[in-house]
Amino acid sequence: MDHMGDALPPRERNPSVLRRLQRRMVFYQNREDVQEESRKAERVCVTPHDPEHALHDCNITEDGGSGQGPKAMVADAAAVRAQKSHTEHYGKLQGSQLLSERRTTFTLRDRSLDALGTPSYIAEIEGTEKKVDRGASNWLRRTVSTTFRCHRRPSSSSVFPQRTTRQYVSITSPRAPQLDIDTLNHPRNPPGGAAARAAAAAQNEILESARFSTMQDNLRLVQLKVPNDSESGIGIDLRESSDDMDLTLPIMRADPSLILPEELLAHVMSFLDADSLMSAELVSHRWNSTASSYHTWRDIFGREYGLEISSSPGKVFLSHIGGMGLGKRRPDQDWKQMWKVRKALQKRWTYARAAAIYLEGHQDSVYCVQFDEDKILTGSRDRTIRVWDAHTYDCIKVLGVPKDGNLPPLEEPTWDPANRGHAPMLSVIPVRTSTEPIQMVIPSIYHDGSILCLQFDHEIMVSGSSDKTCIIWDIKDDYKALKRLHHHSAGVLDVCFDEKHIVSCSKDTTICVWNRETGELRRTLVGHRGPVNAVQLRGDLVVSASGDGIAKLWNLTSGLCVKEFPSKHRGMACVEFSPDSRTILAGGNDQVIYHFDANSGELVRELKGHEGLVRSLHLDSANGRVISGSYDTSVKAYDLNTGDLICDFKNWTTSWMLSAKADYRRIVATSQDSRAVIMDFGFLLPGIELLEG
Numbered sequence: 105m106d107h108m109g110d111a112l113p114p115r116e117r118n119p120s121v122l123r124r125l126q127r128r129m130v131f132y133q134n135r136e137d138v139q140e141e142s143r144k145a146e147r148v149c150v151t152p153h154d155p156e157h158a159l160h161d162c163n164i165t166e167d168g169g170s171g172q173g174p175k176a177m178v179a180d181a182a183a184v185r186a187q188k189s190h191t192e193h194y195g196k197l198q199g200s201q202l203l204s205e206r207r208t209t210f211t212l213r214d215r216s217l218d219a220l221g222t223p224s225y226i227a228e229i230e231g232t233e234k235k236v237d238r239g240a241s242n243w244l245r246r247t248v249s250t251t252f253r254c255h256r257r258p259s260s261s262s263v264f265p266q267r268t269t270r271q272y273v274s275i276t277s278p279r280a281p282q283l284d285i286d287t288l289n290h291p292r293n294p295p296g297g298a299a300a301r302a303a304a305a306a307q308n309e310i311l312e313s314a315r316f317s318t319m320q321d322n323l324r325l326v327q328l329k330v331p332n333d334s335e336s337g338i339g340i341d342l343r344e345s346s347d348d349m350d351l352t353l354p355i356m357r358a359d360p361s362l363i364l365p366e367e368l369l370a371h372v373m374s375f376l377d378a379d380s381l382m383s384a385e386l387v388s389h390r391w392n393s394t395a396s397s398y399h400t401w402r403d404i405f406g407r408e409y410g411l412e413i414s415s416s417p418g419k420v421f422l423s424h425i426g427g428m429g430l431g432k433r434r435p436d437q438d439w440k441q442m443w444k445v446r447k448a449l450q451k452r453w454t455y456a457r458a459a460a461i462y463l464e465g466h467q468d469s470v471y472c473v474q475f476d477e478d479k480i481l482t483g484s485r486d487r488t489i490r491v492w493d494a495h496t497y498d499c500i501k502v503l504g505v506p507k508d509g510n511l512p513p514l515e516e517p518t519w520d521p522a523n524r525g526h527a528p529m530l531s532v533i534p535v536r537t538s539t540e541p542i543q544m545v546i547p548s549i550y551h552d553g554s555i556l557c558l559q560f561d562h563e564i565m566v567s568g569s570s571d572k573t574c575i576i577w578d579i580k581d582d583y584k585a586l587k588r589l590h591h592h593s594a595g596v597l598d599v600c601f602d603e604k605h606i607v608s609c610s611k612d613t614t615i616c617v618w619n620r621e622t623g624e625l626r627r628t629l630v631g632h633r634g635p636v637n638a639v640q641l642r643g644d645l646v647v648s649a650s651g652d653g654i655a656k657l658w659n660l661t662s663g664l665c666v667k668e669f670p671s672k673h674r675g676m677a678c679v680e681f682s683p684d685s686r687t688i689l690a691g692g693n694d695q696v697i698y699h700f701d702a703n704s705g706e707l708v709r710e711l712k713g714h715e716g717l718v719r720s721l722h723l724d725s726a727n728g729r730v731i732s733g734s735y736d737t738s739v740k741a742y743d744l745n746t747g748d749l750i751c752d753f754k755n756w757t758t759s760w761m762l763s764a765k766a767d768y769r770r771i772v773a774t775s776q777d778s779r780a781v782i783m784d785f786g787f788l789l790p791g792i793e794l795l796e797g
Contacts (some may be wrong), residue, residue, distance in 0.1 A: 118631035309704045337701050361390040369394050374403035378443055401439035406430075409726075411444060426767020428726060429478035429795040438794065445791040449769065452785040453729075453741070456751040458770075459787035460528035463492055463780040465499050467506055470774035472557050473763050477796050480772060482780050483555030483567060491583070497534040497782075501543045503583055504550045525738065525754030530787065549575055549585035557598045564620075566606055568596030574608050576623065587623045591616050600641045605660065607646055609636035615648055617660060629658050631665050640681035647688055647702075655690045657702065669700045669707075680723040680730075687744075689730060691718030697732055699747070709747045713740055720773075727768055733761030739783065741766070756781050768795070 231599070347690035360369055369648075373381060373395055381404060394400065409428050429449075431442050452458065468485035475481065480492040492500040520673040560566070564586070565577040574589040574596055594611035601607065606618040615629035615636055634651030646658040655669040655676055672692030681702075683690055688700040697711035697718060716736035723730055729750065730742040739761055741751040757775035764773040769792070771783040786792040 120274075129334065131792045340793075359388075359390075361388065361394065366394055369396050370400045374400050376404075378404050378408070396440060398435075398437070398439065401443060402437075405439045405443045405446075408443070426475055426724075426765065426772075427769065427795070427797055429768030430797060431795050432797060441791055442794045445789065445794055446768075448789060449786055449792070449795075452789070453750060455532075456526035456753070457529050458526075458783040458785045459530040459532060461497060461532045461534065461782040461784055461787070462757055463497060463499075463782065464533065464778070465490055466778045466780075468554075468778055469759075469776040470778060470780055471555060471762050473765055473772050473774045473780060474559055475765065475767075475772050480780070480782075481560060481565070482774060483558045483559060484552040484778070486550055486778075487569075488552060489555055489558065489567060496537050498536050498538050499542050501545055501583065503545050503547065503562065503577070504544055504555075525752050528753075528756065528783070532787075539731075545583065547583075547585040549588050551575060553595065556572070556595060559599055559601065564601075566599045566601055568599045568608055570595035572596065572610070574599060574606070574618075576606075589616075589618055589623055589625075591625055591628070597635065600639055602641055602643075605641065607639050607641050609639045609648060611635040613650070615639060615658070627660065627663050629663060629665075631656060631658075634675060637675075638679040639675045640679055642681050642683065642685045645681075645685055647679055647681045649676035649690050649692070651677075653676035653692070655679055655688060655689070655698075655700070667702075667705050669698070669705060671698060677717060677719055678721040680721045682723055683725050687723070689721050689723055691721050691732060693717050695734075697721065697730065697742070707751075711742050711747050711749075713742075713749055713752070714738065716760075719761060722765045724766050724768075729766065731764050731766040731771055733764035733773050735760045737761060737775075739764050739771060741771070753783060 128711070131206050149632055225757040230463075264585055276364050279735060300592050310564060310627060323330075336352070338404075360372070364372070373384060376384065381395050381400065385392045393757070407718050410428075423533040429446065431437055431439075436738060463480070463482070466484040466486055466490055468480065468487070470484045472483040473480065477496055480494050482490050484490070484494070486506045487504050488506050489503040490499055491503070492499055551567065551569035551571050551573070553572075556568055556570055558567040560564060560579060563579060565579055565583070566574055567577065568574045572590075572592045576586045578584040589608070590605070592608065592610035592612055592614065593790070596608050596610050599606065599608045601620060606623075608618070609615045613630070613632045613634060614634060615632075616625060617629065618624065619626055629646070632648065632650040632654070634653075636648050636650045638649045640647050644660045646660060647655060648658065649655045653671045653673070653675050655671075656665045657667040657669070659666050669688060669690060671690070671692060671694050676690050676692035678692070679690045680686065686702050687708075688702050690700070691697045691714075695712075695714045695716060697714075699708040699711065700706070701708055711730065711732075714732065714734040714736055715738075716734045718732055719731035721730065722732075725744070728744045730744050732740050732742070736754075737757060737760060738754040739756065740749060740753070742749055750761060753771075757777050757779060759776035762774050762776060764771060766772070769784065772780060773783070774780045786795075
């Protein structure tokens with residue numbers, strides 16, 4: 105026989121079998137043939153179920169019997185009653201000519217146990233049909249022809265052409281039948297008649313008990329084989345019984361936008377990366393609405409650009425070394441467009457595409473600089489501090505009394521392709537846009553020497569000078585000078601502060617710690633054997649770099665040096681301390697930048713590339729970049745994590761680079777040629793204003 109149905113899973117066979125059982129009624133005109141056919145239909149064979157060959161190894165003989173020596177068993181009573189009632193009903197038909205003859209054999213095969221321990225059988229139905237006499241009615245001919253739909257195959261024991269149908273259905277005892285869910289939910293309506301009603305009653309009885317059995321079967325997915333010696337734990341097989349059962353678990357495919365609330369779907373999409381989120385926008389209108397929402401892109405942008413800086417200690421003061429590029433927090437902020445602008449800006453950093461904007465006005469070397477998104481402050485050897493507008497680049501204010509002297513003519517910078525540096529994509533010398541004159545402020549307290557260092561936050565500015573003093577300025581009160589700090593015996597080379605302390609270092613080899621509110625000297629740190637050129641403060645820790653070639657880590661509470669970081673050969677001129685207090689960068693006469701681990705004191709790597717003294721360092725931890733300025737007239741940008749060189753700006757000024765600071769958009773560097781140069785990566789970039797805070 106042709107086992108065409110063996111490969112089909114049980115649940116795909118059951119619905120057709122149940123439907124055909126309702127129509128599988130044999131029509132006779134001869135009462136004796138009806139009784140004979142009824143007796144044949146009651147012959148049932150039962151064979152124990154082999155779980156390894158369930159529904160895949162049923163051998164059926166040509167006469168409908170089993171080829172495995174079946175054990176006799178009484179068939180389901182309801183099915184037998186339905187068959188008898190049907191044959192008695194149609195046996196009353198009168199006629200001498202036999203229209204058709206069918207034989208149906210139920211073979212209950214493959215006995216198994218369900219979740220409740222009830223025997224389960226696989227029923228195989230085989231029907232044979234002889235050709236219908238041409239004298240039969242059209243209705244009967246159509247009924248017989250539509251009942252059997254399988255391939256025709258002539259029987260070896262019959263001279264008449266026959267069609268053989270084989271169907272498989274899983275039949276269990278009334279407590280645990282195994283039927284398909286589609287059949288349970290959508291039973292067919294039987295045709296009218298006593299036999300049909302009896303068959304429907306038998307089917308409903310099976311379906312009712314199948315609903316309970318199906319729920320029990322869903323709970324039984326894995327069976328454990330535990331031997332009798334279970335207390336010792338020997339021989340317990342914890343593997344899934346995949347060899348003992350053939351489970352076909354359904355795969356659910358559904359559109360989450362049709363199931364989940366929009367808020368929950370937006371939260372799920374916020375965990376995607378930006379590229380995947382933009383791809384999700386193309387799926388459908390619903391997906392586009394959620395994937396392009398304000399909340400989703402705000403989370404994407406914040407995770408990629410905002411979390412590191414917001415979680416860093418000392419963030420109040422770091423935010424005033426340039427801007428953060430996070431935009432303004434407003435309800436209608438276009439976070440998706442902001443992300444696109446940041447990506448375009450990052451691409452310009454990668455390819456070193458920046459415009460050179462020159463600030464001219466100082467009469468001598470510009471030693472120091474600091475800026476935010478609104479203003480740029482520079483300190484010069486001409487004893488003045490200039491305040492510049494960060495948008496128009498106009499000089500707004502001059503603090504102090506400039507020294508006498510004439511400014512020599514400025515030379516134009518030149519770029520030699522042989523230097524292999526990156527040239528500016530555009531050079532700009534701004535023309536003053538304001539019609540108001542520059543405000544010259546001569547405060548009651550001012551510096552009598554060169555302005556060597558400065559730092560500011562949203563409340564005060566502290567400057568250090570070669571006149572051996574520091575001055576505290578009130579930024580909120582139009583840069584009013586508040587007090588002067590006296591203690592150093594030589595020029596103040598660097599200053600830094602936080603919400604509690606002001607720390608200054610001097611050419612006299614000492615470090616002074618001041619109270620920010622009162623200006624009182626709290627402690628003096630002594631230990632360097634040369635000028636202390638730079639200091640950085642993080643909480644109770646201070647790191648200093650000296651001309652003696654050693655960087656020291658100090659504890660402000662005890663006033664002791666807790667760790668030293670030596671250079672290889674010469675003195676150090678600059679130092680940086682990461683916001684998380686784990687990384688220390690130092691540079692100097694060795695022409696390299698040392699990357700130290702602050703906890704272990706070990707040298708992590710050396711950043712090379714400069715050909716002169718490394719005069720200035722800035723650690724842009726929010727963007728993972730290290731900015732350096734050197735006496736070789738170059739400004740370089742390195743990747744903090746890998747140490748790779750990103751940008752190399754050579755000869756953008758005509759003399760030494762004395763200071764360099766950076767943020768997400770630009771580098772501001774000062775030079776000995778009395779100019780400051782802004783290396784603006786966002787120059788004329790569409791949408792760059794969205795990133796301003």
